[in-house]
Amino acid sequence: MYGGHIGIALAGKGFKSTIPMWLLVLATQLPDWADAAVCSAGSAGTSEMWSHSLPAVAVLGLMLAIPYFASSRDIAAASLIAMIVVSHAVADYATGLKPTWPGGPHIGLELYHRPMMDFVVEGVVIVIGWMIYRRSLAPEKRQTSPVTTLLVALMLLQLAASVSFSLFPGIKKC
């Protein structure tokens, strides 16, 4: 999943507006950043196990949530951050084929092989997340240009990603 992860971060902002947006975006992307780091370190064959398996996302979620709780003393916000990290793996089970745990099966619907369906599913997640996100804004700011531009930009980026999956299938991440 690509833009859909940001949709989940937007929903997180709608539920807990005190969490900075940059932290919510980091939380929702953290397994992919871990994947890129492990890939760059040369462990291509095991990068997804270290970044996207259920034990991996649980550890990554705690790595972000515990320091946030230590600084904010907000257990609800820290729990939400951990859940958003874990949601990354759950969302990727829809679009990709990801590991579950060491020795466990790889599961997923592999929507990346059906780019139009991928765009529809991720687009729905973006729109729902954006609608929840708007609750974090004052009522008079919910119809402003930046708010609308955010939705349009995310949908265009997702369209570009889905089209690239169609035009360039099979390019390895590592």
Next chain:
Amino acid sequence: MMPFALGNGVFRLVGAMILIALITVILDRRSRQ
């Protein structure tokens, strides 16, 4: 299409993540001004 179509896999992954993260954070900030 950049960064979706250019470079190796890690470059594409990191570039696409940075792009969408920056746009989201900047537009969120402008939405609150």
